[in-house]
Amino acid sequence: MGKALGDVLGLAAGVAVSPLPVVAIILVLATPRGRPNGLLFAAGWMLGLSALGAVMLVIGGSSSASTNKQPATWVGALHLALGVLLLLFGAQLWRKRPANASEARLPKWMAAIDRFTPVKIFGLGTALAAANAKNAPLTIAAGASISSSGLPIGQQIVTLALFVIIASLGVLAPLAVLLLMGERAKSMLGSWKDWAALHNIAIMAVLFFVLGLKLLGNGIGDLTA
Template structure:
């Protein structure tokens, strides 16, 4: 399992560094029912990543392992396609980044988060995890690596669980700070929110580029092996 974890933990870190979801949970924590809504948001995030990863494991199955324990060609082709897609998104984001970070604006839907019911909060977390343009490709790539490893089902599930845990740290840390510090955490979380809002586009562009290159390289390596 060690080799598989070495392959997917970097992808998990890429999912964990997600400015918009971090901003979203900070806004959720600032609502009157911040403690409950924060836990609901974190649960939705974990469920979204777990469900997407589980679907990929089922699709891949043990058939994902090719000859001599090497990943099957479809895994390489998938990573290659995901890598190209992330590189194109990186180029688009970089070209459209704000010249002045102080003028960066958040999506309009974020202004309504404080009025969300727990159900809407849960659904928002699902979308930001499994439907995110960065997180979905990275999760799919990680699950493809796990499914192609030839590991027993139990170990594959364990590897996916570790991936989801690491990928959720970006949200669990603000939630933990809030649960421990309560009202005292508002200034700290507010500063995190401001930084993430200003640098969201640039951070996402760099992450798209870095992980796009990684998936591109992984795909080429699998297809040439």
């Protein structure tokens, strides 16, 4: 199980470093029902990652590892395709980045978060985890790696759970700060939000490139093993 977890740690870290979801949960925490709304957002986020990863475990099944203990061919091909996809997304983001970070703009829906119902907040967390252009490919790749590890299903589930926890650290950190510090956390969280909003596009573009290259390398290694 240690090897399988080691294979997905980098992917989990890539999901955890997600500026836009961090900004979103900080805005959620600033709503009148900040704490319960923040818990709902985090629960939705973790459910989105878990569901996407579980789908890949089901698709892969216990037979996805080849007989010589190397990853199945489809896993290598998937890693390769996802790597190319992330590189393309990274190039597109880099071209569209503002010349001045101060010109960066957040999505318009963020201005309406304070009017979101609990159901919408839960759904927002789920969508930012499972339907995000960076997080979805990384979670799919992680699920494929786990399913091809040859581990018993119980250990696969534990590995996926650890992946989800690590991948959720970026979103859980603001929530933990608020729960531990109360009102004193507001200025700190505000600074985090401002910084993440300013540098969101540049950070995401770099992450797309780095993680895309990682998946390309994994795919080539899988296919030539």
